[in-house]
Amino acid sequence: MRYGDKVAVDGLSLTVERGSITAVLGPNGAGKTTTLETCEGFRRPQAGHVRVLGLDPVTQRRELLPRIGVMLQSGGAWSGVRAEEMLRHVAKLHANPLPVDMLVERLGLGECGKTPFRRLSGGQQQRLGLAMAVVGRPELVFVDEPTAGMDPAARRTTWELLQELRADGVTIVLTTHYLEEAERLADMVHIIDRGQLIATGSPEELTRGSSATVRLVVDRELPADAEAALRAAVSTWSEQHQVGLQSISFGSRTLEDVFLHLTGRELES
Numbered sequence: 509m510r511y512g513d514k515v516a517v518d519g520l521s522l523t524v525e526r527g528s529i530t531a532v533l534g535p536n537g538a539g540k541t542t543t544l545e546t547c548e549g550f551r552r553p554q555a556g557h558v559r560v561l562g563l564d565p566v567t568q569r570r571e572l573l574p575r576i577g578v579m580l581q582s583g584g585a586w587s588g589v590r591a592e593e594m595l596r597h598v599a600k601l602h603a604n605p606l607p608v609d610m611l612v613e614r615l616g617l618g619e620c621g622k623t624p625f626r627r628l629s630g631g632q633q634q635r636l637g638l639a640m641a642v643v644g645r646p647e648l649v650f651v652d653e654p655t656a657g658m659d660p661a662a663r664r665t666t667w668e669l670l671q672e673l674r675a676d677g678v679t680i681v682l683t684t685h686y687l688e689e690a691e692r693l694a695d696m697v698h699i700i701d702r703g704q705l706i707a708t709g710s711p712e713e714l715t716r717g718s719s720a721t722v723r724l725v726v727d728r729e730l731p732a733d734a735e736a737a738l739r740a741a742v743s744t745w746s747e748q749h750q751v752g753l754q755s756i757s758f759g760s761r762t763l764e765d766v767f768l769h770l771t772g773r774e775l776e777s
């Protein structure tokens with residue numbers, strides 16, 4: 509895929525298994541959105557071959573559209589519309605939609621109230637976009653950076669929803685530049701950079717290697733001498749087992765852990 513002289517996607521070749529979550533991971537400008545938009549039929553590649561559910565996304569678009577869901581990186585709703593109103597409208601366009609009330613509740617869209625779409629926060633717009641993409645029970649959903657701009661609780665809810673869709677047999681293709689998102693959700697990860705595929709594999713395959721990280725989480729504040737004692741114990745163990753210790757660090761919980769604990773959202777779900 510080229511934009512003028514700029515080659516955005518260059519000889520990229522990948523396939524997606526039905527009923528799986530596939531993550532297309534890459535830095536800004538890697539070509540993730542262009543890849544998705546090509547699969548969605550919004551862009552016609554100058555060369556190459558794209559088939560989605562066996563169909564050509566450009567020439568067989570009318571057949572393909574009812575079978576796929578698309579969550580764009582931004583927009584997708586009229587500027588003055590209310591979130592719930594928009595979702596109900598989209599649901600009516602489908603023969604057998606998911607229950608709108610369930611999606612409103614799961615994705616916290618009730619809190620958007622009467623606020624028009626253009627005034628919703630970025631995270632609220634994202635959640636509405638996700639609901640609109642899945643409400644028609646698509647066989648395949650394309651989600652472009654689904655959790656960008658979401659707070660940690662909304663991010664967890666989104667991950668759970670995507671996992672439930674997979675359990676129902678829906679195929680999900682998502683782009684992300686959050687490594688954690690790919691690691692937690694994806695069955696298969698394709699890493700792209702500068703329009704080219706640089707690695708493919710399951711998160712386990714990609715993270716398997718010659719080094720490992722061990723994280724220890726304890727349920728109380730440690731006494732002052734604990735750090736020295738733990739360091740000594742770990743050093744002894746690594747010497748005995750001839751394992752080179754590259755680093756050892758002590759710290760508190762991550763900010764995400766603290767946020768989720770304080771807001772109690774994780775406990776509710």
Ligand SMILES: Nc1ncnc2c1ncn2[C@@H]1O[C@H](COP(=O)(O)OP(=O)(O)OP(=O)(O)O)[C@@H](O)[C@H]1O
Pocket residue numbers: 511514515516534535536537538539540541542543685
């Ligand atoms: N409409 C366009 N016209 C010209 N160049 C474009 C256009 N859309 C994208 N590009 C360029 O193509 C390349 C790939 O862009 P793309 O949006 O696919 O990347 P991305 O991986 O989705 O990035 P991000 O993570 O920032 O969303 C970038 O260099 C971008 O500047």
